Amino acid sequence: MSLLLKNVCLDGKSVEIYLADGRIAKIAPELPGVAADEVYDGRGMAVVPGLYNGHSHAAMTLFRGYADDMELYQWLTTRIWPLEAKLDEDLVYHGARLACLEMIKSGTVFFNDMYWHVKGTARAAGELGLRAALNAVMIDLNDPKRFRKQVEDNTRLYAESRTFDKRLQFVLGPHAIYTVSEKGLAWVRDFAAEHDLLIHMHLSETEKEVVDCINEHGLRPVAYLERIGLLSERLVAVHAAWLDEEEIAILEKYRVKVVHNPVSNMKLAVGRSFPYCHFVDHGVLAGLGTDGCASNNNLDMFETMKFSALLQKFTTNDPTVQPAAEAWRMATVNGARIFGLDGGEIACGKLADLLLIDTSRPELAPGHSLVSDLVYSASGAVVDTTIVAGRILMRHRRVEGEEEIVAGARAAARRLLSL
Amino acid sequence: MSLLLKNVCLDGKSVEIYLADGRIAKIAPELPGVAADEVYDGRGMAVVPGLYNGHSHAAMTLFRGYADDMELYQWLTTRIWPLEAKLDEDLVYHGARLACLEMIKSGTVFFNDMYWHVKGTARAAGELGLRAALNAVMIDLNDPKRFRKQVEDNTRLYAESRTFDKRLQFVLGPHAIYTVSEKGLAWVRDFAAEHDLLIHMHLSETEKEVVDCINEHGLRPVAYLERIGLLSERLVAVHAAWLDEEEIAILEKYRVKVVHNPVSNMKLAVGRSFPYCHFVDHGVLAGLGTDGCASNNNLDMFETMKFSALLQKFTTNDPTVQPAAEAWRMATVNGARIFGLDGGEIACGKLADLLLIDTSRPELAPGHSLVSDLVYSASGAVVDTTIVAGRILMRHRRVEGEEEIVAGARAAARRLLSL
Numbered sequence: 105m106s107l108l109l110k111n112v113c114l115d116g117k118s119v120e121i122y123l124a125d126g127r128i129a130k131i132a133p134e135l136p137g138v139a140a141d142e143v144y145d146g147r148g149m150a151v152v153p154g155l156y157n158g159h160s161h162a163a164m165t166l167f168r169g170y171a172d173d174m175e176l177y178q179w180l181t182t183r184i185w186p187l188e189a190k191l192d193e194d195l196v197y198h199g200a201r202l203a204c205l206e207m208i209k210s211g212t213v214f215f216n217d218m219y220w221h222v223k224g225t226a227r228a229a230g231e232l233g234l235r236a237a238l239n240a241v242m243i244d245l246n247d248p249k250r251f252r253k254q255v256e257d258n259t260r261l262y263a264e265s266r267t268f269d270k271r272l273q274f275v276l277g278p279h280a281i282y283t284v285s286e287k288g289l290a291w292v293r294d295f296a297a298e299h300d301l302l303i304h305m306h307l308s309e310t311e312k313e314v315v316d317c318i319n320e321h322g323l324r325p326v327a328y329l330e331r332i333g334l335l336s337e338r339l340v341a342v343h344a345a346w347l348d349e350e351e352i353a354i355l356e357k358y359r360v361k362v363v364h365n366p367v368s369n370m371k372l373a374v375g376r377s378f379p380y381c382h383f384v385d386h387g388v389l390a391g392l393g394t395d396g397c398a399s400n401n402n403l404d405m406f407e408t409m410k411f412s413a414l415l416q417k418f419t420t421n422d423p424t425v426q427p428a429a430e431a432w433r434m435a436t437v438n439g440a441r442i443f444g445l446d447g448g449e450i451a452c453g454k455l456a457d458l459l460l461i462d463t464s465r466p467e468l469a470p471g472h473s474l475v476s477d478l479v480y481s482a483s484g485a486v487v488d489t490t491i492v493a494g495r496i497l498m499r500h501r502r503v504e505g506e507e508e509i510v511a512g513a514r515a516a517a518r519r520l521l522s523l
Numbered sequence: 524m525s526l527l528l529k530n531v532c533l534d535g536k537s538v539e540i541y542l543a544d545g546r547i548a549k550i551a552p553e554l555p556g557v558a559a560d561e562v563y564d565g566r567g568m569a570v571v572p573g574l575y576n577g578h579s580h581a582a583m584t585l586f587r588g589y590a591d592d593m594e595l596y597q598w599l600t601t602r603i604w605p606l607e608a609k610l611d612e613d614l615v616y617h618g619a620r621l622a623c624l625e626m627i628k629s630g631t632v633f634f635n636d637m638y639w640h641v642k643g644t645a646r647a648a649g650e651l652g653l654r655a656a657l658n659a660v661m662i663d664l665n666d667p668k669r670f671r672k673q674v675e676d677n678t679r680l681y682a683e684s685r686t687f688d689k690r691l692q693f694v695l696g697p698h699a700i701y702t703v704s705e706k707g708l709a710w711v712r713d714f715a716a717e718h719d720l721l722i723h724m725h726l727s728e729t730e731k732e733v734v735d736c737i738n739e740h741g742l743r744p745v746a747y748l749e750r751i752g753l754l755s756e757r758l759v760a761v762h763a764a765w766l767d768e769e770e771i772a773i774l775e776k777y778r779v780k781v782v783h784n785p786v787s788n789m790k791l792a793v794g795r796s797f798p799y800c801h802f803v804d805h806g807v808l809a810g811l812g813t814d815g816c817a818s819n820n821n822l823d824m825f826e827t828m829k830f831s832a833l834l835q836k837f838t839t840n841d842p843t844v845q846p847a848a849e850a851w852r853m854a855t856v857n858g859a860r861i862f863g864l865d866g867g868e869i870a871c872g873k874l875a876d877l878l879l880i881d882t883s884r885p886e887l888a889p890g891h892s893l894v895s896d897l898v899y900s901a902s903g904a905v906v907d908t909t910i911v912a913g914r915i916l917m918r919h920r921r922v923e924g925e926e927e928i929v930a931g932a933r934a935a936a937r938r939l940l941s942l
């Protein structure tokens with residue numbers, strides 16, 4: 105499949121872009137000799153890379169607005185966990201379809217997802233054409249029976265993942281150090297190395313996690329993971345808020361990657377912001393994520409970029425920290441690199457994951473700086489066209505079957521509440 | 524002019540709403556005998572009050588993305604003030620038109636604006652049909668000549684404001700205690716009382732302002748204003764971040780109103796968040812504003828509501844603070860009451876300032892709670908129809924002449940940079 109984009113604006117100049125075999129094949133002011141399966145007119149549009157969502161729980165769209173403004177433990181035990189216990193693969197499929205639709209409509213081309221009933225999410229992402237890293241929620245609570253079940257489930261899922269759409273990669277998802285045993289983490293370490301898999305894990309989201317780790321293991325979380333041998337360039341540590349500088353130096357040493365979720369961190373009041381400047385000083389690769397809809401409550405990475413840049417300025421008391429271009433970089437090329445994807449940039453040879461932006465919108469005028477406008481003024485609604493692996497997933501803000509997807513999610517939410 | 528809204532959803536029930544003479548005249552499941560100048564089908568839409576933007580500098584849309592991520596003083600002196608010195612009424616008109624368009628498209632029905640060349644803003648708001656409180660930027664820098672000029676200008680503007688559109692109210696706009704002399708503030712106090720005008724003023728945005736006030740006057744800013752006699756229910760104090768509890772008790776005593784600008788406060792790194800819980804404890808009426816596009820960089824009050832609720836949770840380390848319904852209230856009925864407007868609620872007799880929300884959008888599904896979805900998930904793009912004073916300003920996301928307005932603002936920004 106090949107696609108020729110005409111009249112699009114790249115860095116202020118009108119160009120044509122030829123996409124073939126899922127990659128950006130040619131870029132030039134004009135490409136007269138190129139014959140493509142489809143020619144798409146992008147007049148009035150700026151072309152930019154798509155956004156990479158580094159942390160989500162896609163099917164939690166079903167819980168959007170179901171419970172907010174609550175104390176964390178009460179929220180989990182009385183509202184979220186009781187509903188999650190009732191989920192099945194079909195409900196997850198409908199929730200994840202809604203999530204994929206929302207992401208496509210707000211310019212996200214990839215998401216890294218930790219959730220139950222992974223195959224439901226895989227089916228949704230596969231059908232809708234998004235790129236994703238998918239993993240089960242691995243929790244054993246120090247219980248040997250649960251540990252064995254997790255090993256079985258993940259081993260089977262890994263085998264099954266070979267039948268998933270080729271844009272989907274299987275990842276291991278140990279939930280956190282306080283929900284997975286040392287034995288469980290050691291298994292993850294070995295299985296990931298054996299099968300060359302990434303590991304996606306919550307790390308130091310709250311102060312309690314750090315204090316409990318010190319009490320239980322006599323070590324801060326990063327040192328604890330170092331002792332187990334889980335630190336490596338396979339590890340994608342999400343949240344990473346309550347880290348001290350020594351821990352960040354250890355993450356640098358092992359080339360661990362981190363993902364910041366500013367909206368969720370603020371909504372759940374985790375008490376501290378992501379130590380962005382320290383990560384930059386240490387050269388740790390940092391991306392951005394939305395987290396799930398129960399704690400955000402949307403999946404709009406444009407909003408997440410703005411929250412990220414502004415939260416850094418506010419908490420460091422320095423308006424120069426994390427300028428727009430850095431937030432943009434976190435959501436694009438950094439996000440891609442964290443997951444081993446050769447995307448997030450508009451250049452020949454890169455993955456053809458890109459967006460056409462409708463620059464005629466009032467919130468993008470007068471247009472002094474596109475990157476500033478995208479980070480500080482835009483919402484996902486500025487995206488006119490979303491392209492993943494060279495395939496158009498949204499044309500002029502229309503995604504095929506969107507009414508049916510929204511209706512399906514509404515019905516799934518009603519069914520869930522009635523169970 | 525009268526308008527009959529059919530098939531709209533109010534608090535989960537389908538109703539018809541009859542708007543006449545700028546007010547909500549009738550609400551009922553059906554209104555069979557009513558004959559209106561226009562019947563508007565709101566099938567699939569929820570009706571909610573419009574949003575009241577408590578603090579803006581509308582024409583600064585021309586500076587959107589022109590200078591970001593800079594230290595405050597450098598930003599003002601090297602980027603903003605040099606351009607502002609070149610503005611004229613026509614440039615302000617074009618900037619304010621873009622602002623009005625952006626506000627209408629994101630569900631704002633009213634804005635309270637402090638800026639140069641007020642008549643440009645009045646013309647824009649009048650033509651586009653928004654409600655507004657408008658004021659000049661009153662700055663005398665302790666200079667008697669400037670003081671006399673400010674008095675002349677404001678006296679003349681007040682007289683001219685009687686020719687403004689009737690939805691526009693003239694307000695006095697002393698910039699701040701550090702830019703207006705004591706004599707200037709005393710004049711504002713007397714002129715406002717004589718002509719029954721509101722006063723719109725920046726207050727305690729930064730720590731520097733407080734420290735300088737103590738050094739110069741031996742008083743914190745609120746005590747200084749109390750001594751001058753500027754505190755009354757006429758005063759709308761914006762930002763109000765660096766206040767102690769004693770100052771808040773004084774504001775309560777004089778029934779001063781306050782407006783929080785969370786996005787601007789975070790972007791400019793003012794170092795402290797609005798003391799929301801104290802204002803609530805003292806019963807001080809608090810609204811929300813976007814501030815200008817140079818420090819936000821958009822005018823989307825949906826985004827501002829989310830930033831407000833999340834910033835409170837994050838800074839108080841308590842996820843229960845400022846639940847969605849309270850942020851919603853700040854942006855609607857509180858905003859209206861601050862400016863003496865009988866709006867912000869859908870009820871008979873209230874101002875016909877309302878929005879139809881497109882609930883079919885993915886980010887509003889599955890729809891457990893409309894107010895949560897509007898505050899935590901929506902952007903202004905969920906607004907399908909904006910109605911001010913019973914007149915439809917946006918129909919199914921189309922505003923009359925929008926392309927010309929955007930083009931006009933682009934041309935104005937180019938002209939400004941070339942001056």
